[in-house]
Amino acid sequence: MRLVESPLDHPPRACAVTNREDGELIDFQVVIDRPLPSWLYLNRLVVEEAGELIGMVPAKKVKKLEERMEALSRELDDLQETMKIYADFEEKLAEKEPAPCP
Numbered sequence: 001m002r003l004v005e006s007p008l009d010h011p012p013r014a015c016a017v018t019n020r021e022d023g024e025l026i027d028f029q030v031v032i033d034r035p036l037p038s039w040l041y042l043n044r045l046v047v048e049e050a051g052e053l054i055g056m057v058p059a060k061k062v063k064k065l066e067e068r069m070e071a072l073s074r075e076l077d078d079l080q081e082t083m084k085i086y087a088d089f090e091e092k093l094a095e096k097e098p099a100p101c102p
Contacts, residue, residue, distance in 0.1 A: 002027050003044065010039030017046045 006021045007013065014021045016038070024044040031037045048058045 001029060004041075008039075008041060011036075012038050013041075015041055015043040015046060018043050 004025055004027045008021065008025065015025055020043060025041045026044060026047055028040040030040050032040045
């Protein structure tokens with residue numbers, strides 16, 4: 001299998017589902033038996049839609065989620081560092097305050 005764009009090498013030179021030639025197509029590199037033997041091409045969007053139907057997540061969506069997760073992780077690291085600085089400050093402040101009189 002490989003990802004290709006028009007012009008396609010073998011007939012029917014279009015997606016077997018949509019009959020469209022535009023966009024990214026998956027070339028399965030096999031001949032399917034139709035009235036005339038045909039090379040199997042499927043439009044990437046058709047395959048992604050079918051994948052979503054059975055619970056798969058498109059790579060673009062995964063990439064966006066990974067980028068968002070990395071950003072949130074950086075924010076969390078910054079927040080934890082701020083909390084540590086604050087805790088250290090409170091600890092030093094408590095050491096300097098005299099104990100209350102009974």
